[in-house]
Amino acid sequence: MPDIIQLLPDNIANQIAAGEVIQRPASAVKELLENAVDAGATEIRLIIGDAGKALVQVIDNGKGMSETDARMAFERHATSKIRNIEDLFHIKTMGFRGEALASIAAVAQVELKTKTQDADTGTFIEVENSIVKKQEPVAAPGGTSIAMKNLFFNVPARRNFLKSNAAEMRHIIDEFIRVALSFPEIFFSVTSNRQEIFHLEKGTLKQRIVQVFGDNLNAKLVSVQESTDYMNIFGFVGKPEAAKKTRGDQYFFVNNRFIKSAYLNHAVMSAYQQMIPADSFPLYALFIDLDPAQLDINVHPTKQEIKFEDEKIVYAFVHAAVKHALAQFSITPTLDFDLDPAIQQLDAINKPFTEEKKSEAVSSSLYKTFTQKNQAHFIERENKSELKHWKDLYEGPKLETGSRGLAVGNQQERDLDYQQPVVSYKSAPLELLPGIGLLQIHNSYIIASTNRGFILISQQLAHERVLYERYIAASHGKAIASQRSLFPATINLSSQDATLLNDLINDLNELGYLIGPFGKDAFLVEGTPADMQQGNEKSSIENLLEQFKHFSSDIKFSKREKLIRSMAWQHSIKPGTFLSEKEMQTLTEQLFNCAQPNVTANGKPTYIEFNKDYLEQLFGK
Numbered sequence: 001m002p003d004i005i006q007l008l009p010d011n012i013a014n015q016i017a018a019g020e021v022i023q024r025p026a027s028a029v030k031e032l033l034e035n036a037v038d039a040g041a042t043e044i045r046l047i048i049g050d051a052g053k054a055l056v057q058v059i060d061n062g063k064g065m066s067e068t069d070a071r072m073a074f075e076r077h078a079t080s081k082i083r084n085i086e087d088l089f090h091i092k093t094m095g096f097r098g099e100a101l102a103s104i105a106a107v108a109q110v111e112l113k114t115k116t117q118d119a120d121t122g123t124f125i126e127v128e129n130s131i132v133k134k135q136e137p138v139a140a141p142g143g144t145s146i147a148m149k150n151l152f153f154n155v156p157a158r159r160n161f162l163k164s165n166a167a168e169m170r171h172i173i174d175e176f177i178r179v180a181l182s183f184p185e186i187f188f189s190v191t192s193n194r195q196e197i198f199h200l201e202k203g204t205l206k207q208r209i210v211q212v213f214g215d216n217l218n219a220k221l222v223s224v225q226e227s228t229d230y231m232n233i234f235g236f237v238g239k240p241e242a243a244k245k246t247r248g249d250q251y252f253f254v255n256n257r258f259i260k261s262a263y264l265n266h267a268v269m270s271a272y273q274q275m276i277p278a279d280s281f282p283l284y285a286l287f288i289d290l291d292p293a294q295l296d297i298n299v300h301p302t303k304q305e306i307k308f309e310d311e312k313i314v315y316a317f318v319h320a321a322v323k324h325a326l327a328q329f330s331i332t333p334t335l336d337f338d339l340d341p342a343i344q345q346l347d348a349i350n351k352p353f354t355e356e357k358k359s360e361a362v363s364s365s366l367y368k369t370f371t372q373k374n375q376a377h378f379i380e381r382e383n384k385s386e387l388k389h390w391k392d393l394y395e396g397p398k399l400e401t402g403s404r405g406l407a408v409g410n411q412q413e414r415d416l417d418y419q420q421p422v423v424s425y426k427s428a429p430l431e432l433l434p435g436i437g438l439l440q441i442h443n444s445y446i447i448a449s450t451n452r453g454f455i456l457i458s459q460q461l462a463h464e465r466v467l468y469e470r471y472i473a474a475s476h477g478k479a480i481a482s483q484r485s486l487f488p489a490t491i492n493l494s495s496q497d498a499t500l501l502n503d504l505i506n507d508l509n510e511l512g513y514l515i516g517p518f519g520k521d522a523f524l525v526e527g528t529p530a531d532m533q534q535g536n537e538k539s540s541i542e543n544l545l546e547q548f549k550h551f552s553s554d555i556k557f558s559k560r561e562k563l564i565r566s567m568a569w570q571h572s573i574k575p576g577t578f579l580s581e582k583e584m585q586t587l588t589e590q591l592f593n594c595a596q597p598n599v600t601a602n603g604k605p606t607y608i609e610f611n612k613d614y615l616e617q618l619f620g621k
């Protein structure tokens, strides 16, 4: 029997190996962009022809290659980025396996023009099917231009597998955006069929996000930034009102490399709990830095999955950082950081601090929350100026105008299949059905019909929410009407309570009270907020103080916030109160005009929804 084993010819072996690295034009885009970044470029131009099937070209102003290096670059396992296995553990560059150019050259026609910054002449090389066709000196600017033409011209089976131009173009843009977000300090442009579709000036990350996703985002980004010795997080998340019905603009980068992680996505999404409907998706671009030793290094560089040494810490950290960021601007933060006690015990969280990082990290309020053990944590709003965004919340979501900064030919088509729309029955926003009567039950609850079924409203909690938002608005200058009492009331307090009330008097007057000192430990109440029942000024103030003291003991809100929460609770309609049809109408209307109608400031639901599907289920349908 004859021997049958043969060595594959080099170009065939290369073609097979190339399949792993270059699956479609977008893979080449990623590799070529990353090479340009690794070369230290500050300006990178991407030129696409025919959705990358005809041409993918990247031009950079990086360090360029010498003649020998230019030739070497196309060899398999040719890399300037690692020398030994140890290097793998502190790799800083995007690529390191030395396979990209070899792979591209195996499945396309490649033209390389490169010149190091201080050389007089550059080098031109043409490679096709892994074979060098031409090499000659050439005049060129400092930097590198690599053009990949006619991808898979020599592997027709693969070429036939490419998708429509629209689909391949989307993949390209996805890859491009990931790189563009990671390097806002680099100028990028993208030209497709001679039309410039991105032109991204150098700038900050925030500017880059706005350039890429659209101007209308500018006021809708909340910055996330926390550092500990174990890891840092930096980036932006969208305000709840900017959340979309389609999953799409969500990006995680670990050590500046884009990754996909359902686990970390969950950490972010759960930080938005109760702030956005369950079926909408906030934008985020978050960058996590941590010691590469904490990552599984054996991940394939073209794969986007990642393994953390301790993913629970990373989860808790991301969750807490996003929650903290949202709380900073939100008027109704659910501020507890439910950190798993097991995580709080960990050394990395407890005492990791080297001297140099200590001061920086200790000033981070996240650090403080991490270090207060075994309790629900609350964070005080630190930065008053953040409150200017509060108004945005009140005005509710605005209609999206402006594009995503893209000039792709058919914008609409692109948006449609770029982000799979979530079409479900429940996704219709909840609306009360007008003209259908409201029903009060036990003088405590209201039943209201909605477009999706019905809701059972707690009259007290609903009113608490309405008042809370009204008082918040008042403390930002939208004055609350006062009603003058027919008979001003004097109240005498213990000297302790008098001190407390003195402390609160300005706030109270802004919130609709008319109250002033009246001798030692005594006060004169001449008016109350307009919506309050007359005649019990005295007990109302006393109860308010009691409630305030109760809040004071364990919650680290600002004085004003505590007062507002106390007042909202204190003044809310109590269970057992009969409401006329008109009163129920007003209350439900006011509730649904709230920025966040579904929950009280303290996190209790204001209503429970019974949707039609659920009702049908109950009856066994």
Ligand code: ADP
Residues within 6 Å of the ligand: 031, 035, 036, 039, 060, 062, 063, 064, 065, 073, 078, 079, 080, 081, 095, 096, 097, 098, 099, 100, 101, 102, 143, 144
């Ligand atoms: P890797 O990036 O993993 O090292 P590549 O095949 O992508 O492997 O590139 C091989 C080598 O070619 C790189 O290590 C680098 O030295 C050089 N190179 C590639 N692209 C560029 C570029 N745009 N500018 C300068 N050098 C480059």
Ligand code: MG
Residues within 6 Å of the ligand: 031, 034, 035, 094, 095, 096, 098, 100, 101
């Ligand atoms: Mg590379």
